[in-house]
Amino acid sequence: MHLVFLGPPACGKGTQSAILVQKYDYYHLSTGDLLRQEIATGSELGQALKQTIEQGVLGSSEIVNQLLKKDIENHRQMSILFDGYPRKMDQAIFLDSVLKENKGALKRVFYFDINADELLQRVLNRVTCNACGAVYNLQTNPPKEDGVCDNCGGRDLVRRGDDTEEVLKSRIQSFYEETAPLKDFYQERGILTVVNARASLDEVTKQIINVL
Numbered sequence: 230m231h232l233v234f235l236g237p238p239a240c241g242k243g244t245q246s247a248i249l250v251q252k253y254d255y256y257h258l259s260t261g262d263l264l265r266q267e268i269a270t271g272s273e274l275g276q277a278l279k280q281t282i283e284q285g286v287l288g289s290s291e292i293v294n295q296l297l298k299k300d301i302e303n304h305r306q307m308s309i310l311f312d313g314y315p316r317k318m319d320q321a322i323f324l325d326s327v328l329k330e331n332k333g334a335l336k337r338v339f340y341f342d343i344n345a346d347e348l349l350q351r352v353l354n355r356v357t358c359n360a361c362g363a364v365y366n367l368q369t370n371p372p373k374e375d376g377v378c379d380n381c382g383g384r385d386l387v388r389r390g391d392d393t394e395e396v397l398k399s400r401i402q403s404f405y406e407e408t409a410p411l412k413d414f415y416q417e418r419g420i421l422t423v424v425n426a427r428a429s430l431d432e433v434t435k436q437i438i439n440v441l
Contacts (some may be wrong), residue, residue, distance in 0.1 A: 236341025237404040239351040307330040338415040341426035359385040360417040
């Protein structure tokens with residue numbers, strides 16, 4: 230039972246993904262994480278990706294698809310939650326083909342609906358745990374203890390290098406130009422649910438769980 234979370238950066242996809250992973254044991258597949266893992270290796274590809282991501286430019290479909298296909302094959306026995314992928318129509322078609330090869334299909338696509346102004350405020354208040362990757366918002370979803378990760382107890386909560394106003398505006402523009410059309414694509418297939426991502430964390434979770 231595979232799911233997709235679609236939405237602009239900082240709309241809450243990562244936070245809701247973590248909740249579903251814990252509650253239903255999904256495998257969380259985030260292409261952003263895959264790209265950052267490649268960057269961390271220091272490879273030639275990783276260095277090139279680092280430059281493009283810091284400029285707010287998404288990795289090319291060819292690279293992302295290559296990393297994603299390998300990860301799907303490694304977790305084909307699990308229900309996968311795709312966080313932020315596909316981003317473009319060609320990626321949506323590619324995802325269908327890879328899932329079919331691995332005897333799987335999408336059950337539901339959730340589209341996180343939120344305005345750009347609120348996204349900016351969320352990004353400027355977002356911190357991530359360097360140890361486990363848990364994401365917090367200092368305004369709407371802060372850690373229970375200031376500076377300490379609820380998930381692993383780590384004390385290294387940092388802002389991502391691409392969490393700036395300039396980068397966000399570039400990524401939002403890319404989202405509405407390239408990703409938003411997927412809303413109609415999945416709506417026509419009858420598997421789209423629009424989530425009010427402006428609601429509280431608990432309310433967004435309820436919207437998702439009620440559909441599963």
